[in-house]
Amino acid sequence: MKKTELFQQLLKNPSTFILPGAFDGMTARIIEETGFPAIYATGAGISNAQLGWADVGLTTATEIAQVVSWMADVTNIPIVVDADTGFGNAINMQRTVKMLERAGAAAIQIEDQVMPKKCGHFNGKSVISKEEMVGKIKAALDARIDEKLAIIARTDAVGVYGIEEALERANAYKEAGAHAIFVEAPTDMEQLLRIPKEVPGIPHIINLVEGGKTPLVSRLEAQEMGFQIMLCANTALRGAIKGAVEAMKLLHQEESQKNMNDLICSWEQRQQLFKLKEIQQLEVQYSGK
8 A cells, every 4th residue: 555545544543643753764764663653754853953953944845855755765654744835835835745745755744834934833933824825735736646645734823813813724724625734833722622623524733842832742632632643743853862962971071982881772773773684685685696
């Protein structure tokens, strides 16, 4: 079964699923091998990890597509790609969708921020008109080669105009043909409860950012509220940052690796993750010996 079809099945499954974020091939592989059903190619994580900069719209469509292709090469589960604003107007959106579909996306998330965008949990955001975003959703749908490729519509209107405008936009985006709705950065439980109830008949995403604007809830709590996807976009990234910082601190302080074992994976774990044994078997298979 194609990855696009697998993701469509996940959207129809009554059980809420956790969608962790990856920023490279390594984290994508870790997410799959841990047992999660899909991967989120996080725009913020790619900006942080690949560029070394905050999530303020500095990445390009080609950079995102390159990272997604690396993820797709080493995994077998669907990849949901954060495509930001589509990197321009409706015509840019169509080019972005085509690029990401070729790269291996099973679903593409687009948002109604003004380009260049900002992280959904930053202050100072701006959004385009509802009508322009509806046009971009339709453009994205028309650009697909595979009709099973899902288009996820995100609105950042809560932080700009409030929850009422966000709900109005969410309903408009649903009517435009989006396969799932993502209302970004609701600030309290009351807002969270309103979203699935007042935008019915479509899967919803709850984005849980540690230290962000939205209250953290469990998967079961998200399911009870009516959310289909529990997005944990940068948990892996932040775990990796902390681990690397602690290891480097110890190396700098002690000038030795002797006490490093509790902070790093073993040699065997590393080679197992990156499939050294399988590569060696292929070398033998194709060596002609």
